[in-house]
Amino acid sequence: xxxxxAQAAVVSxxxxxxxxxxxxxxxxxxxxxxxAQAAPAGVHDIASFIGFTGPVxxxxxxxxxxxLFRTSYPVRSGKEVGVAEIFDWxxxxxxxLLGRIKRRFCAVGVDFRASTPTAIGGVAIGLHRPGRExxxxxxxxxxxxxxxxxxxxxxxxxxxxxxxxxxxxxCTSEGDMVVF
Amino acid sequence: xxxxxxxxxxMPAKILVVDDSRTIRHQVGTALSQAxxxxxxxEDGIQGLSTLDAQRDIALVICDVNMPxxxxxxxxxxxxxxxxxxxxxxxMLTTEGKADLIHQAKRSGAKGWIVKPFKADQxxxxxxxxxxx
Numbered sequence: 001x002x003x004x005x006a007q008a009a010v011v012s013x014x015x016x017x018x019x020x021x022x023x024x025x026x027x028x029x030x031x032x033x034x035x036a037q038a039a040p041a042g043v044h045d046i047a048s049f050i051g052f053t054g055p056v057x058x059x060x061x062x063x064x065x066x067x068l069f070r071t072s073y074p075v076r077s078g079k080e081v082g083v084a085e086i087f088d089w090x091x092x093x094x095x096x097l098l099g100r101i102k103r104r105f106c107a108v109g110v111d112f113r114a115s116t117p118t119a120i121g122g123v124a125i126g127l128h129r130p131g132r133e134x135x136x137x138x139x140x141x142x143x144x145x146x147x148x149x150x151x152x153x154x155x156x157x158x159x160x161x162x163x164x165x166x167x168x169x170x171c172t173s174e175g176d177m178v179v180f
Numbered sequence: 181x182x183x184x185x186x187x188x189x190x191m192p193a194k195i196l197v198v199d200d201s202r203t204i205r206h207q208v209g210t211a212l213s214q215a216x217x218x219x220x221x222x223e224d225g226i227q228g229l230s231t232l233d234a235q236r237d238i239a240l241v242i243c244d245v246n247m248p249x250x251x252x253x254x255x256x257x258x259x260x261x262x263x264x265x266x267x268x269x270x271x272m273l274t275t276e277g278k279a280d281l282i283h284q285a286k287r288s289g290a291k292g293w294i295v296k297p298f299k300a301d302q303x304x305x306x307x308x309x310x311x312x313x
Binding site: 073074075077084085088089091092095096098099102103106111114115116169170171172173174175176177178179180 | 202203204246275282294296297299302306
């Protein structure tokens with residue numbers, strides 16, 4: 001069941017927060033582009049995907065240019081970042097972004113299990129008109145690059161994805177380290 | 181690791197990094213090799229277990245949770261069930277932060293739980309505290 005308008009707004013808010021947090025370290029300037037469909041998708045030649053399932057299920061897509069993924073690669077070894085590294089990093093971005101979204105879902109009592117991510121290459125594989133109905137589509141300006149994010153989520157049981165009475169699910173935050 | 185083993189060791193401590201993401205293996209490997217450790221990599225739990233069987237001098241394992249073929253929690257359970265590996269310290273490194281999974285790892289004998297993205301200096305510090313250099 002697709003979320004109603006109010007619940008879709010909650011999902012969109014979570015995705016926006018998670019994106020801004022995720023990509024903050026990629027560039028000095030980062031901003032959400034208000035009309036996701038107005039931003040150019042033609043330069044996007046890599047897209048990564050990760051699925052999830054549980055009481056809610058769906059998928060997350062992140063697309064951008066090869067240059068974005070190359071310049072944001074998190075290891076500086078002095079060597080050229082190879083194609084395999086670029087694709088793997090694109091998948092890892094989807095994985096880490098979904099982790100941030102999941103923590104926000106858990107905070108309102110909704111959990112899901114993520115799959116492993118994958119990435120593909122192509123031509124103009126960002127967001128396109130018309131947008132997919134019910135999908136949360138975001139475009140971010142990350143320095144000189146743009147990143148497209150598409151989150152689709154449906155509820156298995158009913159149209160109330162988030163219940164007022166649901167207790168938060170306890171989670172640790174990004175970067176936390178617990179030593180037993 | 182026993183103090184005897186630490187005294188006998190003349191090479192840098194060997195750390196096994198198990199993650200299906202080569203980016204994460206590269207990140208962890210770079211941080212720890214710059215700190216003086218020797219890094220061995222595996223792409224999933226199955227490869228991780230066979231690496232442990234083949235290389236008996238591994239001092240510590242850093243392991244992702246969500247991996248194809250065999251996930252990190254299953255690998256942890258198998259490591260702890262094998263008397264020849266049971267004493268190995270295992271840290272889980274994952275995007276997962278749910279408390280019930282963390283408690284499950286603790287009950288299974290993990291030494292710690294790190295939520296990605298990790299901070300390199302903290303990772304090196306906790307490895308150094310666990311196995312020395």
